[in-house]
Amino acid sequence: MRKLIILNTIIDFIWILSCIPILILGFGFIIYMFFNPEILEIWQTNGFDSNAPIWIKQFATVIFYGIACGLIFAVFLFRKTLCYFRRKKPFDSYVIESYNTIGKILIGLSLFSMVFMFMMQLVFNSKLVIDLGVSPYLLLLSLGLFFMVLSESFKIAKHAKNDSELTI
């Protein structure tokens, strides 16, 4: 149980200090970039050529914010499932559904990010870049699949538990 408390504390820490500020500041940034496009020079410092039209940079920023929102939603779901673990209800239907949803979100986001970053390199830097090494997208994809497998395992465990409880 101590490990669960540590995990819960870390996730709460990430949620309060990273997720909520990113949501608020990101939204503020998106609104502000339409009034002051010069702020989009930040793309240049991130290794992208600044010659691309402003609307492409704005579009890319909105997409990045969408990806961040998806990841934050996955953290939110995971945080909620930890509450069920603390209440000693690990096989609750909500946990099983949430893990499946988290898996789908992570897989979707990793595939989308992979294609999006490929397109970004093409548009901003006029380069065809294919990363064959260990990339964060592959890790995210694996994590998504792991959550889906976990969801399936929990479903089987729940079924076995019900069978065991109804054996007289």
Next chain:
Amino acid sequence: MAILINLDIQLAKRDMKSYELAEQIGITTANLSILKTGKARAIRFSTLEAICKVLDCQPADILEYVPD
């Protein structure tokens, strides 16, 4: 379910209460209720043996197969 539990009939024949049977075979009344209402997924041989011993009957007196 195709398997019916005729425990009520056997108890009525012997004028025995559910809690008395539960006490004698060593299971809770809640579990006996699950068995009587047909909600049980499985029954252990040890439980069946205990029921047969207490009620002095055969498994076939308690379990009945009814085609769906």
